[in-house]
Amino acid sequence: MAILVHIPPPLRPYAEGTDKISLAPAEAATISQALKALVSKHPGLNDRMYTNGQLRPFVNVYLNNEDVRFLDGEFNAPLKDGDDVAIIPAVGGG
């Protein structure tokens, strides 16, 4: 088991084409840490995802399909083995 972080197609060119990475729980105690671990493995993602140290406004993050902004602790919400973190651009609204 591990923690998976899924990279959406528009970001894959900046991550050497990778569609997901696997992290050990020790590397990713929280969502915030998981994203930092992702960016340290694929530094090309940094400027796409962050501006002035903050996650860009139109980048949404989901933990097990739940929008992180609705979780207790939000980006400091804890992760456990088997969790799925997905990065998805905020692109819709009908």
Add this chain to the structure above:
Amino acid sequence: MTINPASLPQSQLVAGMKCRVCGKQWPVSTTNFCEDDFGPLEVDYHYDKIKPLVSRQLFESRPNNMWRWKEFLPLNGEPTVGLHVGGTPLVRATRLGKAIGIDNLWIKNDAVNYPTLSFKDRVVAVALSKAMEFGLKTVGCASTGNLANSVAANAASVGLKSYILVPSDLERAKILGTTIYGANVIAVRGTYDEVNRLCTQIAFHHGWGFVNINLRPFYAEGSKTMGYEIAQQLGWRTPKNVVSPMAGGALIGKICKGFNELANAGLIEIPNTSYFGAQASGCNPISGSVKENRERHKPVRKPDTICKSLAIGDPADGYFAAKLIRESGGWAEDVPDTEIRECMALLAGTEGIFAETAGGVTVAVARKLVLQGKIKKNEETVLCITGNGLKTQDAVAEILPAPALINPQLQEFQALLTDGAPPVRQTEPALA
């Protein structure tokens, strides 16, 4: 000779797709976000090339539908989908105006838009015509109802395959009104926002044309036609106030863009319009951000309102809608379900217009804004009515009286009039 839309050279009038956050311009493609910062893209035009081509006479000489404004729309050639959309009535609403305290009130009535009785036919006509130009064979959307009806109908009319994803608690009339066209309709156990997130993933995976996702920049342009029509129908001028319902938050901004484009082309005076946004209290991320003076909205996790068409907890255009409202000297408000129902009945009883729940929201919020002094009695105001009440009949069922039941005998009818039996309903509902 049939021209294959996919073979047309790119329009000389479209400059590209511009990021609304960083301003960078990108070539035309089926993408809706800037690769640098994921900011949403907006179609940009060579306005200097458009200006000499257009005039009031030119637009008025064309048939009364949304395509008379085609120089401002992002197609390479003639439209292939939704040829009869738009050209809806602008109704002088004297009786409603008296009821809510606005002397000079108009209703832009997209409840009768063709073919699916909502303003969504405008955005879908553009998105699907563009999908044809891109050579796409399958289209789709995430929807709270009106978009579903429109994509299904318009896709069927040109033989495009469609996948329509909706929250599973959507009104029955809206689901039937989508399935009838032969679309693949999938009900998702979740909120609209969850459906939308799933559709983003499906669009990435399959490359289908999701009108509100990867075709969104083209789709959004269709809403400008509501603005062009309002201006032309008022006699080539703009109103002091526009009140618009807000779901994703795009419509209000595109009406403004439409007014500005007409002014930049020298066809009307520079607008001085204030924009007012209307939401339901059970899902009010944008009105909440305006009232609390927050730049970014707080997403609503579980919208809870009878107004399902506006039940978008995380509106993609929320930031831009709130900004426009503030900068134009407008405001935003939200209303509870009781007032939504009441105002659906009020609009119907005073103007003979049966709007869906979003129409009730818009009228109720306009009334509230007048009471707050945010809209003045003598200011010319246009209310945007975006969908038909036949689609949300369940919402008003509980406030409408059942018909009196009699035998076919004159004296029984007479008894209704004189006897203290259930009174005959007046044409004007009792005003609150």
